[in-house]
Amino acid sequence: MSDEDSPELPLHPSDDEMIEVVEEARREARYVVTDYPVELLVRKFREEPEQEGDIYIPEYQRTLRWSDQSQSYFIESVILRIPIPPIFLYDVKGRLEIVDGSQRVRTLVRFANDEFALGALDRLDVLTGLKYSQLPSTIQKRLFNTPIRSFVLDEGTDESTRIELFRRLNTTGKTLHDAEIRKGAFRGPFLDLILECAATPIFKELTPRIAKSADPESERQELVTRFLVYSDHYSQFKHDVRRFLDSHVIKSNRIISETKVQAKRAEFDKTMQFIHANYPSAFYRAGKGGALPRVRFEAVAVGTCLALRKKPNLTFNGNSDWLFGESQFGKLQDLHDPD
Template structure:
């Protein structure tokens, strides 16, 4: 049945079904409540916590001060989104705002460069007039609470749609919030290994400021593509998401151990033979994702065929053919992905025939 053939009731039923998949409640939490109930990264101690997938606080003092000023002026701010977990509230979107509230209440920074309330510049919370403190602590912040047990796919969709803060969550950060399980643990662990930090510091060509999440994105792509690259068509995010969910459901300790060992083997091989291989520019140490995919997965495939191989030349990194294959405009092309991975694989294997 085409869209044109659907009746009005069919369309309405489809809309209502999709809406019912996401269950949430709307409330207003006073700033004082958010601060009192907050415990960083610990759901056992606090009613409100920020999970490990969220970034460390990155706002500058200017940004924190601007946010506090908005609250004091009662200017509407974006709502905070929570996910209910065992009766506690996990922060999905709003971690930087909540951390700023807590830091300001604890005198962790001074207000700076305020324009509307310039008379408050240089003051910490404890030095504010009593009425101003009360205004700050009593200010209500609109909050949405996603109910526990909401379907996983609906959670992921909601994570993406509510990602409205000034510093948006990356795909890796969203997956950490939506896909808890053994594969996520493996990805996070591998992304923090010292050899990988040296090979891929996390300075993505797209200006990603969060090096940790960028490395996690690269590791996820390594594992998914090394096993399924031939099936890729064009949608990177959906492709990685689908296998991320599958691995979390099926991966056991033995499988995770084997994947971990293969990751280490490939990364150590690259480190021993061409430590700067992933960098598009050695000075900036940028690691374009398409370049990383080609080299890391290509080396992995070559080592599967020649597991005893220890050395290889990477002179082909400067060849025009390789450069054309890792142009960023080829990132969503299935044939290009396969071509660049197999180009690297064959360059490595050809040296050991």
């Protein structure tokens, strides 16, 4: 391919365009700042969203992962009134959904309910081995009266903005995969379609190697999400992959019909069968091990899907060298592999 045939790279956005994007993103998150005493957090907390309680944990949050020792250090910090990170809540018709801070709130609730005794402490070793009910009443009151800085997102905050905030704030333990968050937060028929397609034997056979840092099941769900969204809406994408995918998953969950679900499932199966029959290793670059590059998967899978839409009886000439050679496709792939 000559230089004249090379595709033009997109122009860099203007200053005004960049400022508009930044300002729009800033306006999406509206919140108030307040201080809730520990006693209120403990009294109003419920573990599950469906339980009657004013403060609850959404499905996309993971279970408590802090060890008893880590929880003990946290309780010590609260008793000493050492500044701790704020918690972030989302107003849902007067109830408060925990966006970030579930580990801290759960720890306070567990300790107040005598579910663990304090381990070895740095400064308050005199309290080591004691449960909440065994503390002097003065210390109990001081603990319960301690204010916890809280940011409450307005109910009008966009759902994908709320999930994005959780991603950015979630720094303790293992960070959740994008697909794991969608699986917990964006329930509906479109998500069910994603999960079903990702679990098909033929797709697993086409995607044998997944990055060690990623959960294979979740990564395949991420790839299927990209396939289903980009195959219909790739021309609409401008920036922010996560927000783009999240918004379309949310919308599709609300409007997709059972007939459309069946059609999308059939198209996914047809595309994967065509790839399996003609270039089964195309998702991976020749001569290179390691994980499956997402952008390569998108190019091959979505490109094949669009070709089959145009020519349902498409046949392949058997020459797949262009998929693995130093073509323009390969050069562009080198630029995008980090994603």
